[in-house]
Amino acid sequence: MSLIPSSLMKSSFDIRDQDNTKLKRLACAFVLIARSSRIIMTGTKPGLQGYDEEQVHMMEENCIVVDKDDNIIGPDTKINCHLGEGKLHRAFSVLLFNLSGELLIQKRAADKITFPSTWANSCCSHPLHIDNEIEGVEGAKLAAKRKMEQELGIDQDLIDSNQLCFITKMHYRARADEKWVEHEIDYIFALNCDVETRSNPKEIAELKYVTEDELQELFDQGEKIGPWFRLIKENFLNDIWNTLDDLSKATDGKLHKMDECQ
Numbered sequence: 001m002s003l004i005p006s007s008l009m010k011s012s013f014d015i016r017d018q019d020n021t022k023l024k025r026l027a028c029a030f031v032l033i034a035r036s037s038r039i040i041m042t043g044t045k046p047g048l049q050g051y052d053e054e055q056v057h058m059m060e061e062n063c064i065v066v067d068k069d070d071n072i073i074g075p076d077t078k079i080n081c082h083l084g085e086g087k088l089h090r091a092f093s094v095l096l097f098n099l100s101g102e103l104l105i106q107k108r109a110a111d112k113i114t115f116p117s118t119w120a121n122s123c124c125s126h127p128l129h130i131d132n133e134i135e136g137v138e139g140a141k142l143a144a145k146r147k148m149e150q151e152l153g154i155d156q157d158l159i160d161s162n163q164l165c166f167i168t169k170m171h172y173r174a175r176a177d178e179k180w181v182e183h184e185i186d187y188i189f190a191l192n193c194d195v196e197t198r199s200n201p202k203e204i205a206e207l208k209y210v211t212e213d214e215l216q217e218l219f220d221q222g223e224k225i226g227p228w229f230r231l232i233k234e235n236f237l238n239d240i241w242n243t244l245d246d247l248s249k250a251t252d253g254k255l256h257k258m259d260e261c262q
Contacts, residue, residue, distance in 0.1 A: 052111040075129035091184035096122035102209035120226040153198030165247035174227035
């Protein structure tokens with residue numbers, strides 16, 4: 001027989017039930033907080049909702065922010081460099097020709113955050129604010145090799161940095177839309193070799209080699225063209241195409257300042 005009055009036993013069980021209910025509520029609250037934190041950590045920063053997760057992750061990489069003379073100011077994320085008015089930063093563009101004299105061009109994937117489904121040169125991206133990529137031309141070459149492997153499936157060991165001929169630099173600005181902008185000092189490289197490619201579908205929707213006439217036809221058809229690629233074609237590509245036997249003849253090493261383009 002219990003020596004505790006039944007009224008007290010009932011009261012103590014009520015207290016336990018209340019405590020259990022509170023604990024369950026606290027546990028639920030912690031779960032919700034954890035889920036919310038996970039959402040924040042996986043990349044739904046303002047401006048990035050609804051985009052491909054891999055593309056969002058790359059927007060957290062640090063670009064090299066520079067002044068108008070290409071002097072390094074410091075690092076900032078790709079999203080900060082491209083959102084709104086953006087920040088001037090370094091980029092690179094690779095023009096890869098095969099030994100038949102055709103240029104490799106790519107149509108950017110529909111999941112790209114800036115300039116989706118747009119025709120561009122062989123490979124274009126950004127050197128990062130990391131030790132081996134901040135050193136001017138040589139750093140941009142290493143970045144180009146890294147991205148050619150990631151986008152085009154070209155093993156970095158197959159391309160010697162000396163094969164990437166530095167042509168010139170250009171400073172340009174172009175809006176992708178009301179939200180995104182490109183404002184870059186673009187290091188332009190040319191490469192003339194036969195190499196096997198395997199495009200990354202997260203980056204590239206279509207990849208093909210074209211002759212000069214075929215490229216002109218693409219431009220004339222009113223296809224979406226990346227503004228940096230248009231500037232390269234209008235200002236440098238003809239000289240590069242005419243000196244594939246010795247690309248150093250097309251090199252000037254200058255910094256060309258372009259008007260804002262569409």
